[in-house]
Amino acid sequence: MSKNMLRHHFLGLILVLWAITACGRGEEEVYQKLVIGVIGYGESSSSLEEYSDLQDYLSIQLKSIVELEPAYNEIQALKQISQEKWDLVFAPSGLAAIAIYRYKYQPLVPLEGIEKLRSAIVVNQDSSFKKILDLGGESIVLGQEGSATSYYLPIYNLYGLTMEKVLFSPTPQTSLELLEQREVDGAALSVEEFNQYRQNFKANQFRIIDLDSHVIPTGAIIISNKIGSREFVAIQKALATAPSHIAASAKFLPTEKTPQYEYLIDVIKRVKPITENIKQQPALFYEPKKAPLNN
Structure with missing residues (x-):
């Protein structure tokens, strides 16, 4: 069994135990699933590896199954966004702007990037x-x-x-x-x-x-408007308080202001x-x- 398979198997056992505990207390503490979209330009395996620590971290913090889903380019990403298949998206600036404008996504935290992208x-x-x-x-x-x-x-x-x-x-x-x-x-x-x-x-x-x-502003992690208010707050808090090594690996800036996409x-x-x-x-x-x- 590979390292990734072992990791996800272990996380799965933890989530099952959480679910049993929550049901025993009559509380809704376990979120169902969170799908995170990323764009890899054909470099999916290497791209996904950058987010594995964040995936594990969010799984534990949100008591949720977290899945990573790559897209080859912006067209594939827009299709997933328009069909509301992605809950969170690591979106470059143009994709973030159109997702906010057309599909009512909201920016949560900025991504690392060139401050004066041209x-x-x-x-x-x-x-x-x-x-x-x-x-x-x-x-x-x-x-x-x-x-x-x-x-x-x-x-x-x-x-x-x-x-x-x-x-x-x-x-x-x-x-x-x-x-x-x-x-x-x-x-x-x-x-x-x-x-x-x-x-x-x-x-x-x-x-x-x-x-x-x-x-051009940097990209951002954006969130779907189908996410409920309780889960929204939990995700926002988890990203804002993410350990520095996790934020660095996934290339986001948890303490910075979200970019402005009006232009x-x-x-x-x-x-x-x-x-x-x-x-x-x-x-x-x-x-x-x-x-x-x-x-």
């Missing part, structure tokens, strides 16, 4: 493009809906352009691969992602032609009317004027 558009080093307007009539790869840096902000910054086509990539690595292979003329991603994933390509393969000026939510609202237009060929980063009705 959205960038990059091209191949030998490209003739020097600024974002040069991409008019060309092609670009964006990330998935739910990403602030590779989806919402680039659409917002490209507003008014007509482009040949837009591709949508599941991961930053794939975006840079499509750019390297000349499938597209530009790629949108965060500067942090660019610096991380460009190491997988030859030196000086890419360069940045546009850097968004807005500071990102405003960007999401503004780009929503054109998100279908950019899926067409040519891709329109604006709302076409409707022809007047003939009398």
